[in-house]
Amino acid sequence: MALIHDLLFQGGQMLLVLLLAPLLTGFVRKVKARLLRRRGPPLLQPFRDLARLLRKDAVLAENASWLFRVVPYLMFAATWVAASLVPTFRSGLLFSWTADLIALIALLGSARFFLALAGMDVGTGFGGIGASREMMIASLAEPAMMMIVFAIALIAGSTQLSTMAAFMNSPEVGLRVSLGLALLALIIVAVAENARIPVDNPATHLELTMVHEAMVLEYSGRHLALIELATFLKLLLYMSLIACLFAPWGIGAATADPAEIAIGVASYVAKLVAGSFLLAVFETAIAKMRVFRVPQFLGAALMLALLATLLRFVSRSF
Amino acid sequence: MVIDALLAVAALLLLAPAGIALAASPIGRPTVYGASLALSLVLVVAGVVSLSGHHESAATLPFGLPWLGAHFRIDALTAFFLIVVNLGSAAASLFAFGYSKHEKFPGRVLPFYPAYLAGMNLVLLSADAFSFLVSWEFMSLSSWALVIAHHHLRENMRAGYVYLLMASFGTLSLLFAFGLLAGASGDYAFDTMRATPPSAELAALVLILALVGAGSKAGLVPLHAWLPLAHPAAPSQVSALMSGVMTKVAVYGFIRIVFDLAGPPAWWWSMPVLFVGAVTAVMGVLYALMQRDLKRVLAYSTIENIGIVFVALGLALAFKANAMNFAAALAMTAALLHVLNHSLFKNLLFCGAGAVLAATGERDMEKLGGLIHRMPRTAFVFLVGCAAVSALPPLNGFVSEWLVFQAILLSPQLASWGLKLMIPAAGALLALSAALAGACFVRVYGIAFLGRPRSNAARDAHESERVSVVAMGLLAAACLVLGILPGFAIDALAPVTYLVAGGRMPVQTAVEWLSTVPIAESRSSYNGMLVFVFIAASGMIAAFVIHRLASDKIRRGAIWDCGFPDASTVTQYSDDSFAQPIRRIFGTVVFRAREIGEMPTPSSTAPARFTAIVRDPIWDTLYAPLTEFVAFTAEKLNVLQFLTIRRYLSLVFAALVLLLLVLASWP
Numbered sequence: 004m005a006l007i008h009d010l011l012f013q014g015g016q017m018l019l020v021l022l023l024a025p026l027l028t029g030f031v032r033k034v035k036a037r038l039l040r041r042r043g044p045p046l047l048q049p050f051r052d053l054a055r056l057l058r059k060d061a062v063l064a065e066n067a068s069w070l071f072r073v074v075p076y077l078m079f080a081a082t083w084v085a086a087s088l089v090p091t092f093r094s095g096l097l098f099s100w101t102a103d104l105i106a107l108i109a110l111l112g113s114a115r116f117f118l119a120l121a122g123m124d125v126g127t128g129f130g131g132i133g134a135s136r137e138m139m140i141a142s143l144a145e146p147a148m149m150m151i152v153f154a155i156a157l158i159a160g161s162t163q164l165s166t167m168a169a170f171m172n173s174p175e176v177g178l179r180v181s182l183g184l185a186l187l188a189l190i191i192v193a194v195a196e197n198a199r200i201p202v203d204n205p206a207t208h209l210e211l212t213m214v215h216e217a218m219v220l221e222y223s224g225r226h227l228a229l230i231e232l233a234t235f236l237k238l239l240l241y242m243s244l245i246a247c248l249f250a251p252w253g254i255g256a257a258t259a260d261p262a263e264i265a266i267g268v269a270s271y272v273a274k275l276v277a278g279s280f281l282l283a284v285f286e287t288a289i290a291k292m293r294v295f296r297v298p299q300f301l302g303a304a305l306m307l308a309l310l311a312t313l314l315r316f317v318s319r320s321f
Numbered sequence: 322m323v324i325d326a327l328l329a330v331a332a333l334l335l336l337a338p339a340g341i342a343l344a345a346s347p348i349g350r351p352t353v354y355g356a357s358l359a360l361s362l363v364l365v366v367a368g369v370v371s372l373s374g375h376h377e378s379a380a381t382l383p384f385g386l387p388w389l390g391a392h393f394r395i396d397a398l399t400a401f402f403l404i405v406v407n408l409g410s411a412a413a414s415l416f417a418f419g420y421s422k423h424e425k426f427p428g429r430v431l432p433f434y435p436a437y438l439a440g441m442n443l444v445l446l447s448a449d450a451f452s453f454l455v456s457w458e459f460m461s462l463s464s465w466a467l468v469i470a471h472h473h474l475r476e477n478m479r480a481g482y483v484y485l486l487m488a489s490f491g492t493l494s495l496l497f498a499f500g501l502l503a504g505a506s507g508d509y510a511f512d513t514m515r516a517t518p519p520s521a522e523l524a525a526l527v528l529i530l531a532l533v534g535a536g537s538k539a540g541l542v543p544l545h546a547w548l549p550l551a552h553p554a555a556p557s558q559v560s561a562l563m564s565g566v567m568t569k570v571a572v573y574g575f576i577r578i579v580f581d582l583a584g585p586p587a588w589w590w591s592m593p594v595l596f597v598g599a600v601t602a603v604m605g606v607l608y609a610l611m612q613r614d615l616k617r618v619l620a621y622s623t624i625e626n627i628g629i630v631f632v633a634l635g636l637a638l639a640f641k642a643n644a645m646n647f648a649a650a651l652a653m654t655a656a657l658l659h660v661l662n663h664s665l666f667k668n669l670l671f672c673g674a675g676a677v678l679a680a681t682g683e684r685d686m687e688k689l690g691g692l693i694h695r696m697p698r699t700a701f702v703f704l705v706g707c708a709a710v711s712a713l714p715p716l717n718g719f720v721s722e723w724l725v726f727q728a729i730l731l732s733p734q735l736a737s738w739g740l741k742l743m744i745p746a747a748g749a750l751l752a753l754s755a756a757l758a759g760a761c762f763v764r765v766y767g768i769a770f771l772g773r774p775r776s777n778a779a780r781d782a783h784e785s786e787r788v789s790v791v792a793m794g795l796l797a798a799a800c801l802v803l804g805i806l807p808g809f810a811i812d813a814l815a816p817v818t819y820l821v822a823g824g825r826m827p828v829q830t831a832v833e834w835l836s837t838v839p840i841a842e843s844r845s846s847y848n849g850m851l852v853f854v855f856i857a858a859s860g861m862i863a864a865f866v867i868h869r870l871a872s873d874k875i876r877r878g879a880i881w882d883c884g885f886p887d888a889s890t891v892t893q894y895s896d897d898s899f900a901q902p903i904r905r906i907f908g909t910v911v912f913r914a915r916e917i918g919e920m921p922t923p924s925s926t927a928p929a930r931f932t933a934i935v936r937d938p939i940w941d942t943l944y945a946p947l948t949e950f951v952a953f954t955a956e957k958l959n960v961l962q963f964l965t966i967r968r969y970l971s972l973v974f975a976a977l978v979l980l981l982l983v984l985a986s987w988p
Contacts, residue, residue: 057871064880066773068693070704080860084852100836100846101855105726106714110852112759113713119763120704123894126690126772127882131894134767138760139902145756149726150749156730162845221881225867298906309749316733316741 009097016096017087020243024086024235025049027242027275034283049235053228061224064125074121075222075229081114082233086240090247092267093255094165103162104152108145111196111240114233115141122218133217136294140202140214143301144195147188150308154185155248157315164247172251179320184311186249191304193241197234199282201292202300205234214294239275246274322378323395323446326367326403329360330442336360336435344428353431354417357438361411364442368403371395375816385451392510394448397816398581401657402445402573409566409664410438412796416672417558419786423679429470430556437463437562441570450499450509454492457574461488461538464567467559468551480550487537487547494534495574498527502582511582518584528590531578532597538571540624541631542601543939548624549608553616553684557675560616564623565668569660572630579638580653580821586642588737595635599747602628602754604939607907609761610900611914611935614684615674618765619667622710625754626663629725630656632747636728637822639740646824648731651839653822654814655724661810662717662803666709669796673703676785676793677769681778686765686896691774695782698790700770705797707762709804712755715853717803720837722755723847727839757903764899773890805850808835897933904933912936 029049036043063071085107088099102110115137122134156162158179159170170176195202198215207213219230247254253270255263292300336356343349371378379394395403417434424430440460447453465488469481501523502514519527537544552563579586605624612618633656640649676699677692678684693700709716729751732744774780784790803810808829815825832838836848867873880886908914912935921927964972 057867060872060874060876062876062878062881065877066691066694066880068771069697070693070771076860076864077856079863080856080858083859083863084855098851098855100842101848101851102714103845103847105723105845106719106847106852109712109714109719109723112711112756113708116708116711116713116759116763120767120771123763123767124693124771125880125882126890126893127880127886128892128894129882131767131772131899134763135894135899135902138763139906142753142756142760142903143906145759146749146752149752149755150745153726153730153745153748157733161843162727162730163843166843220883225872229863229867294902295905305749309745312745312748313742316745319733 006097012093013087013097016091016093017083019091020086020236020239021083021232023275024232024239025053027239027279028235030276031238031279031283034280035287038283038287049231053232056223056228056231057225059224061226064221066125067221068124070117071121071124071221072226074117075226075233077117078114079229079233079236081110082236082240085110085114086236086243088164089240089243090164090168090254091243092253092271093264094168094247095256096165099165100163104156104164104167105149105162107164108148108152111237112141112145118218118230121222122220125221127221129217129220133214133220136214137218140195140297140301143298143305144192147301147305147308148192148196150305150312151185151189151192154181154308154311154315157312158182168247168251168254169256171248172254181311181314182249184307184314186245188304188308188311189245189248191300191307193245194285195297195301195304197238197241200286201289202297204291242275242278243271246271246278250274322367322371322376323380323393324378326364326395326442326446327380327382327393329363329367330439330446333357333360333435333439333442337432337439340431340433340435341428344431349431350421350427351418353435354414354421357435358411358414358418360435361407361414361438364407365404365411367395368400368407371400372397372404372813372816379448385449385455386509389449389451389509391452392448392512393446393452394511395446397820398573398576399445401814401817402569402660403442405569405661405664406441406445406566408799409562409569409668410441412668412792413558413561413565413672415795416561416675416789416792418792419789420558420672420675420679421556422786424556426470430467430559433463433466433470434559437467437559440464441562441567444570445573448511450503450511450514453574454496454499457495458488458492460567460570461485461492464551464555464559464563467555469554470556470559471554474554476550477554480547480554484547484551487544491534491537491544494530494537495578498530498534498578501527501530502578511577514582518582521587524583525587525590527583528579528586529593531575531583532593535571535575535578536597536631539568539575539627539631540601540605541597541627542604542624543943545601545605545624546940546944549612549617549620552620552623553614557616557671557678560620560675561668561671564620564671565664568623568627569664572627572634572656572660576634576821580641586638588639588642589739590642591635591639592739592743594631594638595743595747598628598631598633598635599750600628601625601631603750603757604628604911606754606757606761607903607911608937610757610764610903611908611912613686613896615677615686615689615765615769616671616684618686618761619670619674622670622758622761623663623667625758626659626667626710628754629722629751630659630663632751633659633721633725633728635747636725636732636744639732639735639744640728641822643735645731645734646822647826647840648728648734649822650818650824650826651724651731652728653818654811654826655721655728657814657817658724658807658810659718659721662709662721662800665796665799665803666706666718669702669706669793669800670710672789672793672796673699673706676789677782679785680782681776683776683778686768688776689769689774689779690772690776690890690893691779692770692782695774695779696784699785699793702790702793702797703770704766705800707766709800711759711762713759714847715801715804715849715856717800717807720804720807720847720849722751723837724839725751727845730845731840760903764896768894768896768899772893775890775893775895801853805853806835807837807849808832811837901933904935908935911938913938
């Protein structure tokens with residue numbers, strides 16, 4: 004019986020993230036548009052875009068290889084699995100021990116590795132520029148993320164997300180300098196990883212500074228739909244991650260009590276709404292950076308996270 | 322068991338003269354590589370039996386120094402490295418079955434190949450310093466002969482020269498290390514050395530000498546200079562062995578001396594090891610990103626991975642010195658598992674590079690491209706190797722790096738302040754090198770195998786021989802299996818970690834669902850098999866649902882490229898342009914990289930030029946002054962060759978007096 008419950012919750016989470024991800028992106032777009040005094044597309048527009056793309060034929064370049072066709076599925080699958088393992092409304096998911104936070108980040112790294120390869124498959128200038136810059140950003144964002152994980156894991160004594168969330172929810176956390184530094188670094192990394200302003204512009208097309216869009220330029224139809232969906236999922240994943248590590252209030256323990264689950268879901272949605280508001284305001288208020296300013300931006304994250312880790316090594320009380 | 326292993330090695334040695342005799346005949350190649358394959362498998366079995374049966378065996382043969390004899394012994398450490406070395410040798414021999422058809426001078430490769438295999442095995446089996454050093458030199462010299470097999474190329478001769486110098490230097494350091502370990506009594510058997518560990522100061526000196534001696538063979542920065550020259554110069558199956566396997570023999574030498582013979586470690590021993598390892602990891606991958614030669618990129622990537630292994634070994638030393646045996650066992654397991662993993666995927670990648678070289682005649686990535694269409698099978702297995710070396714789950718490279726990170730997370734419990742600051746820094750450098758390795762191998766695969774062919778050679782490439790593809794396929798399968806079921810390998814390593822680290826990791830095969838759990842499940846766990854199954858299942862479900870419910874139609878069209886496709890293949894991204902962002906960020910600091918763009922004046926028809934200049938900081942600051950100094954002293958000492966007989970006699974007399982004075986004043 005317990006196993007069926009657990010399976011149900013794990014499956015529920017997988018469906019939930021899949022449904023919420025386009026909605027989240029739609030909401031961020033809507034808020035951004037309102038901040039710019041535009042009316043903006045309806046909330047459900049991402050769903051309509053996906054449905055439209057899925058129905059269309061996929062147009063492949065003459066020399067596209069099998070890798071080009073497999074990568075969207077691979078990338079979507081890796082991102083989906085990663086997103087399903089982050090505690091959202093209830094911790095202690097059935098398969099939460101499959102991958103700890105380090106493995107989760109590496110899973111996203113796999114998705115990026117293959118997408119960058121797909122960008123180079125056809126042999127165009129744009130694909131190459133996108134892949135090259137994506138890997139440049141990753142080469143700084145990944146170590147920064149690893150240092151953030153170190154800092155938090157050293158406080159929580161675990162890299163397991165459920166344990167970390169439970170620890171962060173307990174009163175023994177308190178205010179710590181290293182946590183503050185790690186949060187700041189995590190936000191910078193999340194902005195970069197999701198190709199948001201100021202690192203990349205998700206709304207742009209045909210601009211020399213674009214990174215993510217340049218990589219996926221050759222994609223169309225269902226392949227593009229999968230990549231878009233994976234991008235939505237990634238945004239949701241990072242927001243859930245920040246929420247579960249730094250605002251773990253309301254995440255239910257491993258119970259099946261309907262009231263607790265309702266609280267969990269409600270608080271999760273509230274956190275997402277708050278997060279997308281902050282993201283939209285931040286993106287509206289700031290200008291996009293030159294590509295070669297990005298290393299300094301991410302370098303700051305790396306240094307902050309390293310500092311946080313060093314503080315943990317130096318003293319237990321920071 | 323040790324006798325069986327020695328017999329197999331003797332058979333390998335006998336194969337060398339057979340190689341000379343049969344070099345010209347058509348059966349020479351199949352004989353040598355077939356016998357090497359069979360004997361390697363025998364040695365793998367010997368290793369597996371010794372490791373799983375927990376039994377040690379020793380033998381003393383009447384060779385070598387008259388009062389010493391030649392000691393040979395298989396313990397758990399030797400058994401594990403026997404498996405690593407001979408798995409790699411077996412795969413390389415199988416690959417060579419097909420690949421060596423392209424060898425123009427089989428007479429220069431066939432005799433040395435089995436001798437080289439024998440040399441590596443003898444190093445592992447030796448149980449006294451004399452046999453160890455003789456085998457070590459034998460291994461170096463036979464591989465040197467293979468490096469200069471194609472000696473009509475000037476650069477190969479230079480590579481061989483640098484290799485010979487560095488190998489001699491490394492052996493010299495090891496000689497001193499063993500001398501210190503043997504002490505005044507001069508008993509060179511490992512058993513005696515183990516029984517009488519040296520004093521703390523001498524042990525420290527032994528550590529440094531071992532780090533220099535074994536490190537120069539393994540390719541630790543700054544002693545790596547020979548490695549990216551020599552490894553690519555050899556025929557590809559030998560490159561695979563040098564990079565995948567011989568560097569592991571060097572790691573074995575280091576573990577044997579420092580963890581086994583030098584007595585209990587002091588806390589600071591780990592500091593130089595961690596520092597050198599972390600610097601090596603980052604420098605190796607940065608160098609790799611600056612190279613155009615496919616095999617040289619792989620050689621530099623070997624340096625990076627050796628850095629990772631040494632960081633893990635440093636952690637193991639730190640934990641061992643602090644009597645945290647479970648953590649030492651975790652770090653040591655990570656190091657050994659990475660040794661095994663790296664031997665598999667680096668073998669695979671070098672074989673793939675060899676297949677590309679045979680198909681196109683090119684090692685320059687700038688002249689490759691589009692090989693995924695022409696060599697689909699090689700391209701697939703090479704992709705697996707690239708993903709494994711970039712530490713992507715669910716492949717094997719990730720598991721060992723993950724274990725290293727888990728070991729790092731245990732280190733705040735260490736007492737000393739130096740380590741408290743050193744280990745997070747090493748962790749950051751390790752994370753940086755892992756991320757850069759991803760970029761490096763996207764570049765390698767994207768430029769060499771994807772895109773459009775950049776030369777006629779790449780356009781007309783053909784798939785490699787079936788047996789070579791099978792060899793690479795087996796290696797790729799091993800990478801996957803070790804990635805999704807690492808628990809079996811970790812459990813098999815328990816006797817080794819007991820021997821050198823005094824503890825073991827928890828039993829992995831008893832964990833539910835075969836997860837990997839370094840300490841406890843609430844702390845951290847990873848299950849490669851489930852990750853693999855989940856990704857495969859969700860990818861297939863997505864494909865099925867979409868193909869069923871939405872659309873499964875494909876149309877082929879011209880390249881889109883935002884509406885401005887260029888027919889010329891030179892407008893593709895090149896290896897240099899791919900590396901440009903990283904060259905600008907890291908290269909300007911590390912390599913003093915500069916970019917010079919020359920634009921012609923408006924009316925001129927001269928071409929525009931772009932040059933990127935990258936300096937090798939270690940060559941500039943260490944090797945260049947050293948060679949200048951040697952040349953200078955040689956010049957000054959040259960006068961000694963043209964003295965009169967009287968002066969020579971007085972010189973000899975002065976030397977004699979000086980030596981007698983030294984002897985007289987000796988306490």
